[in-house]
Amino acid sequence: xxxxxxxxxxxxxxxxxxxxxxxxxxxxxxxxxxxxxxxxxxxxxxxxxxxxxxxxxxxxxxxxxxxxxxxxxxxxxxxxxxxxxxxxxxxxxxxxxxxxxxxxxxxxxxxxxxxxxxxxxxxxxxxxxxxxxxxxxxxxxxxxxxxxxxxxxxxxxxxxxxxxxxxxxxxxxxxxxxxxxxxxxxxxxxxxxxxxxxxxxxxxxxxxxxxxxxxxxxxxxxxxxxxxxxxxxxxxxxxxxxxxxxxxxxxxxxxxxxxxxxxxxxxxxxxxxxxxxxxxxxxxxxxxxxxxxxxxxxxxxxxxxxxxxxxxxxxxxxxxxxxxxxxxxx
Numbered sequence: 283x284x285x286x287x288x289x290x291x292x293x294x295x296x297x298x299x300x301x302x303x304x305x306x307x308x309x310x311x312x313x314x315x316x317x318x319x320x321x322x323x324x325x326x327x328x329x330x331x332x333x334x335x336x337x338x339x340x341x342x343x344x345x346x347x348x349x350x351x352x353x354x355x356x357x358x359x360x361x362x363x364x365x366x367x368x369x370x371x372x373x374x375x376x377x378x379x380x381x382x383x384x385x386x387x388x389x390x391x392x393x394x395x396x397x398x399x400x401x402x403x404x405x406x407x408x409x410x411x412x413x414x415x416x417x418x419x420x421x422x423x424x425x426x427x428x429x430x431x432x433x434x435x436x437x438x439x440x441x442x443x444x445x446x447x448x449x450x451x452x453x454x455x456x457x458x459x460x461x462x463x464x465x466x467x468x469x470x471x472x473x474x475x476x477x478x479x480x481x482x483x484x485x486x487x488x489x490x491x492x493x494x495x496x497x498x499x500x501x502x503x504x505x506x507x508x509x510x511x512x513x514x515x516x517x518x519x520x521x522x523x524x525x526x527x528x529x530x531x532x533x534x535x536x537x538x539x540x541x542x543x544x545x546x547x548x549x550x551x552x553x554x555x556x557x558x559x560x561x562x563x564x565x566x567x568x569x570x571x572x573x574x575x576x577x578x579x580x581x582x583x584x585x586x587x588x589x590x591x592x593x594x595x596x597x598x599x600x601x602x603x604x605x606x607x608x609x610x611x612x
Contacts, residue, residue, distance in 0.1 A: 304592030368419035461567035
């Protein structure tokens, strides 16, 4: 192997190992920490599971393919690999959509949230996400609905998923209809809906923060009067109860705001990582004008997203950071 191949393999292996360990850490933290073991966080477990699958079953074989410069695992396994890639990327974006909707419901209607979102409903939604992701990936790819023609030989397969238009190695050609349909279902439509939901969520979160600040100012300005009144009325127990309830409510809304900020960062990073790939995926199916190197860089930029979420949780969410430290310390 050349020094360039060794360097490339080392860099890509780092991303793969980081993605596997980081997302397994997220899953263990949620399942073992009482504060994180909430119904809505099961969507985060599903997202981490999708990212773990990307690292194990997609990125690993893509690394061998890119380092060696050719596919070595046969045409049938190539179709399975491509199906797994489409399924996991679709599951990731649909899980993110579910997470944004869950946070919106939590901050929009906190009194009804627990009755709407329970373990049973969340597991049903997660199952539906994975079923839809599998149908949009394995079914058309295994039935060759995604191609324009069948390869002339069985010794050559595509260099990258969906990069089927290189006639020099008899690669499959991507059907433009499938390119548009799969990209729309897997990325563009959920992203538009998710962005609209997050915009509304962010509005509610800001309103809550303003209410908390106004409540704190009001409490501070009325503190002497409250103290005198309670001394005269001898109603310390009631005051303590009201103060505790107000503090709990403020902490609850502050936690919602922090969760909204973390979700916004996760969504932003996801869009930055995957938008270039899905754009060239559609463009390349029509004009056959995207260079292999460009397509490869954008593909790995999308893969790298699988390593980012655990880092984001650890930096911007204290609950996850504390849970990570407890898990690592065991």
